[in-house]
Amino acid sequence: MIIICGTPGTGKTILAKGLARYGFKVIHLSELVIREKLYLKYDEKRNSYIIDPEKLLKKLVDLQRTSDKPIIVEGVGAEIIPKEFVDVCIVLICEPKELQRRLEAKGYPPEKIEENLEAERLNIIWGEALDNYGQEKVVVFDTTNISEEKLISDAIKELKKRGLLKGDH
Ligand SMILES: Nc1ncnc2c1ncn2[C@@H]1O[C@H](COP(=O)(O)OP(=O)(O)O)[C@@H](O)[C@H]1O
Numbered sequence: 001m002i003i004i005c006g007t008p009g010t011g012k013t014i015l016a017k018g019l020a021r022y023g024f025k026v027i028h029l030s031e032l033v034i035r036e037k038l039y040l041k042y043d044e045k046r047n048s049y050i051i052d053p054e055k056l057l058k059k060l061v062d063l064q065r066t067s068d069k070p071i072i073v074e075g076v077g078a079e080i081i082p083k084e085f086v087d088v089c090i091v092l093i094c095e096p097k098e099l100q101r102r103l104e105a106k107g108y109p110p111e112k113i114e115e116n117l118e119a120e121r122l123n124i125i126w127g128e129a130l131d132n133y134g135q136e137k138v139v140v141f142d143t144t145n146i147s148e149e150k151l152i153s154d155a156i157k158e159l160k161k162r163g164l165l166k167g168d169h
């Protein structure tokens, strides 16, 4: 499977939607977790579900089995899916100034924005991806100054290069 990781606002959902046009089955993690109840409990303080990693992995493996192309999972952290299930981990990054602008436009509260900017400054997700998947399975795209279409076409090129998408597109 192909996973797309990155701090909120870096462009994961946009990229995943773009890749869906090429026939990939795209899974938006948060929707799947809620719909299939793949959580341990609800965290009141953080306002989010705590994922049950075993249930999630079982579900993703099931979904992969019925798909002829690798499935794409977006919005997942770089720590939850074990390396042997991952063909490539796409990490999206963005300069903090631009990320701030995007998160403000999304209406994030100031403390959430600061938390995410700090994570991005420290390259936390990128670091986790390298830790868990190794350099050969990690591809990084900086979305700060490129268009959404360019991001999608760069990702398609990379997936073709890795044999994860065949034919002319
Ligand atoms: N090259 C780019 N790729 C993706 N998003 C971009 C790009 N340039 C600007 N954006 C903007 O950044 C935001 C990314 O939002 P989204 O895809 O929801 O991020 P995420 O799912 O990572 O939280 C959108 O408002 C989008 O218009």
Ligand SMILES: [Mg+2]
Residues within 6 Å of the ligand: 012, 013, 014, 075
């Ligand atoms: Mg998103």
